[in-house]
Amino acid sequence: MEQLNFIMGLLIPGPLCPGKDFDVFLEPHIEELLDLWKVVPTLDALTNKSFDLHAAVIWCILDYPALSTLSGRVTRGYYVCVRCDKDPCSRRIRNKICYIGHRRFLPRDHPWRKKKWFDGKDEEHDKPEDFSSDELKKQLERVMDVRLGMHPQNKKRKRGENGQCWKLRSSLWDLPYWSSLKLRHNLDVMHIEKNICEYIVSTFLGIAGKTKDTINGRLDLEDMGIRKNLHLKRDGNSYSVPHAPYVLNKTQKLAFCEFFRSVKFLDGYVATCIIVDGCNLQGLKTHHCHILLQRILPAAIRGILHKDIYEAISELGNFFQKLCAKTLKIDVLHRMKDEIPIILCKLERIFPPPFFDVMLHLAVHLPDEAILRGPVQYG
Structure with missing residues (x-):
């Protein structure tokens, strides 16, 4: 994590920034990452011997809006939390969607689950669950055909079906090890x-x-x-x-x-x-x-x-x-x-x-x- 080891790719934000089409600019970088994962002949300067180098992305570091741009995950509406896949804590109130109901993360026998101080109701829900590997695969398959860039056949997409948390399949999923990572994107x-x-x-x-x-x-x-x-x-x-x-x-x-x-x-x-x-x-x-x-x-x-x-x-x-x-x-x-x-x-x-x-x-x-x-x- 020393500064001399950082490799930073920058796209300056502004009126003409790529936004959701950022994945187009990411694809050349993915090709290089695929080459690094396979094998790269490397010289050890200390022993003066060659060895096969394999390099991988361990996680991405970004703020919350950039997380949506890079990952393709929805960060608005009822599925704004990128860590709550199924049955999130989101709730519609007068003029916005709020996130209350954290009693769901308490043990089942906790006395606060039966108290009506919080929202006037008992809390019977369990904490939100993650997608299984098969469910995640289905989520990404639904957005496989999303076209990026200013394509002439692009049309405004209809509202996705209930429970759809992904708006596009990022090219990061082309990396063979990406689906196995436990932490792909850090929360800031x-x-x-x-x-x-x-x-x-x-x-x-x-x-x-x-x-x-x-x-x-x-x-x-x-x-x-x-x-x-x-x-x-x-x-x-x-x-x-x-x-x-x-x-x-x-x-x-x-x-x-x-x-x-x-x-x-x-x-x-x-x-x-x-x-x-x-x-x-x-x-x-x-x-x-x-x-x-x-x-x-x-x-x-x-x-x-x-x-x-x-x-x-x-x-x-x-x-x-x-x-x-x-x-x-x-x-x-x-x-x-x-x-x-x-x-x-x-x-x-x-x-x-x-x-x-x-x-x-x-x-x-x-x-x-x-x-x-x-x-x-x-x-």
Whole structure:
């Protein structure tokens, strides 16, 4: 993984970027990879002897939108999660598709499966399953004839049948070992962490246009029949929005901002984004959110917000802190695999359904990838 060993192929994004036709540009690279897999006569500079070299792709490193482009996997709609093949956790709410229902990842005898705090129902489903090799083969066969490029006979494809998770068969499947790999494409831990951090801070501060505490979110709670104290209140010819415990009031915001001013090692740019110009949260860099979520945010809300909220955010930050460590222990990763569904369930009891998009859900799959791959720096 040293820089001098990197071989990077770049296509600059823009109005004329290849997009879904990226596979056309990938085919020459696949031909070279096939040659590398067969045999390449190579000279050992130390012994001055020749040997047969075989080289293979172990996994791909990319962000979530690029994962869809390279793999051909659907990353929109009900099948937006690339790790949940059958019976995903996606659910339609007022104005979007959310990912709630992480009680499915808990043991069958867990008491929270019978509680109606979460969505007003008992949870009887098991966690989503992976495709078997035969099912995966059928999925790819359905998109074998998808034409790439600006072909004159191309037509807009009809909506696929229910359960179809692939939109095209990537040329990566031509590699003889590709179907045997357990981890083909890495989830981008750093961008997942950045998005989650932005969701939390935006909702805490009630930033217009970015907060997940919306009118539709309150109506979703009413549709589910849960948390009646947060339902819209009729006030004559209008409605009022009750204050949510996860949104800071004026006094709490002052204490929250005062904490950030007191943090000596926090650079002025981050402090300004959060304290002065909250609407500029997207200007925060990935490494800013990395330290915010893991270290600073749990300390900033301690004693300001309710204990349940503080503990859930603190446990989430601790989860990413252990996941992003330079060295990992297998027994710790298995313990984290059991802990993350509980953390997400705690968050489901606090935040409204629109808070849970696919980025929150993908956290439940990160320990499994770390067990296969190792530390984050390798993915």
